[in-house]
Amino acid sequence: MMEGMPKKQxxxxxDFLCFSVYSLNHAFNRVYRPLLDGLDxxxxxxxxxxxxxxxxxxxxxxxxxxxxxxxxxxxxxxxRLQATGLIDRRRGKSDxxxxxxxxxxxxxxxxxxxxxxxxxxxxxxxxxxxxxxxxSQVLDDLRDRLIGEAEKLTxxx
Amino acid sequence: MMEGMPKKQxxxxxDFLCFSVYSLNHAFNRVYRPLLDGLDxxxxxxxxxxxxxxxxxxxxxxxxxxxxxxxxxxxxxxxRLQATGLIDRRRGKSDxxxxxxxxxxxxxxxxxxxxxxxxxxxxxxxxxxxxxxxxSQVLDDLRDRLIGEAEKLTxxx
DNA sequence: TACGATTAAATCGCATGCGATTTTATTGGT
DNA sequence: ACCAATAAAATCGCATGCGATTTAATCGTA
Numbered sequence: 217m218m219e220g221m222p223k224k225q226x227x228x229x230x231d232f233l234c235f236s237v238y239s240l241n242h243a244f245n246r247v248y249r250p251l252l253d254g255l256d257x258x259x260x261x262x263x264x265x266x267x268x269x270x271x272x273x274x275x276x277x278x279x280x281x282x283x284x285x286x287x288x289x290x291x292x293x294x295x296r297l298q299a300t301g302l303i304d305r306r307r308g309k310s311d312x313x314x315x316x317x318x319x320x321x322x323x324x325x326x327x328x329x330x331x332x333x334x335x336x337x338x339x340x341x342x343x344x345x346x347x348x349x350x351x352s353q354v355l356d357d358l359r360d361r362l363i364g365e366a367e368k369l370t371x372x373x
Numbered sequence: 374m375m376e377g378m379p380k381k382q383x384x385x386x387x388d389f390l391c392f393s394v395y396s397l398n399h400a401f402n403r404v405y406r407p408l409l410d411g412l413d414x415x416x417x418x419x420x421x422x423x424x425x426x427x428x429x430x431x432x433x434x435x436x437x438x439x440x441x442x443x444x445x446x447x448x449x450x451x452x453r454l455q456a457t458g459l460i461d462r463r464r465g466k467s468d469x470x471x472x473x474x475x476x477x478x479x480x481x482x483x484x485x486x487x488x489x490x491x492x493x494x495x496x497x498x499x500x501x502x503x504x505x506x507x508x509s510q511v512l513d514d515l516r517d518r519l520i521g522e523a524e525k526l527t528x529x530x
Numbered sequence: 531t532a533c534g535a536t537t538a539a540a541t542c543g544c545a546t547g548c549g550a551t552t553t554t555a556t557t558g559g560t
Numbered sequence: 561a562c563c564a565a566t567a568a569a570a571t572c573g574c575a576t577g578c579g580a581t582t583t584a585a586t587c588g589t590a
């Protein structure tokens with residue numbers, strides 16, 4: 217309003233942006249859910265399967281680094297995928313602490329059935345390739361900056 | 374790669390964008406958490422309090438419409454806020470089905486202590502006002518479009 | 531070699547989200 | 561006035577996320 221005091225107003229936008237991301241994330245889940253229901257996968261499970269389809273035999277740690285998740289989230293999730301028969305969990309031979317994740321036959325087979333999830337999503341989003349990649353880039357940069365800030369905050373406290 | 378077959382590649386970007394949003398949302402939570410810990414609030418609880426600080430006496434339905442959440446999420450959350458003494462839940466007089474949410478004294482008092490959350494967030498994000506509002510707008514538009522698509526998908530099935 | 535520090539997973543507890551259902555109150559048509 | 565349809569919350573079950581801690585294996589160094 218006044219020239220001298222726009223700071224309060226501006227700061228509110230930070231909250232708005234966070235809510236935009238929060239509610240957009242929920243919206244994505246709502247689109248993914250009906251698509252993934254047919255595959256008996258949740259969205260985080262789908263993310264893990266995507267990684268494994270790209271490359272097998274990753275450790276829990278490596279998966280966590282890619283998805284920004286910790287073992288306290290991944291271990292139960294991976295056990296559920298194992299229970300449904302999509303993956304195997306094997307202790308590393310050289311290092312017994314490491315658990316490596318391998319696709320089973322049905323885990324690999326699911327890849328084909330997951331083929332149209334991406335195209336449905338792309339259609340629902342309705343942005344062209346350029347906009348998509350630009351937007352992803354902006355969000356990823358912001359994410360990495362925030363993770364840095366979060367570390368500062370928690371280290372200080 | 375080939376000129377004739379870029380569709381597969383393009384569709385993958387849809388998955389990437391969704392993951393960008395997913396992981397950015399987690400990153401926001403990591404920044405908010407240490408800030409909100411001092412207020413004994415979670416991020417969704419903070420969102421509800423923001424609404425109430427702006428305007429008291431909303432119904433659960435109205436809060437849900439703003440935050441895109443259902444009663445199955447809000448009811449337990451609101452009961453926790455009531456248990457910590459920040460809000461009151463009262464049945465509407467004209468319509469006994471409706472539960473309206475009111476700030477208590479300590480709920481109102483918390484507003485002052487929450488003042489620097491926004492400014493810390495704004496600093497962590499590190500974008501200027503114009504970029505912030507443009508980005509929010511893009512994400513909100515996408516969210517609303519996706520919710521529309523999700524309804525189509527679930528209605529079809 | 532011994533042993534404390536480090537590391538990878540796992541475990542525990544709590545707070546979301548949400549699909550599905552239930553409970554209670556209100557409304558609308560006859 | 562009656563009663564099915566509708567509407568608002570609440571309840572239940574399950575799958576994340578994550579802080580905090582624990583367990584088990586490996587490493588580093590005296």
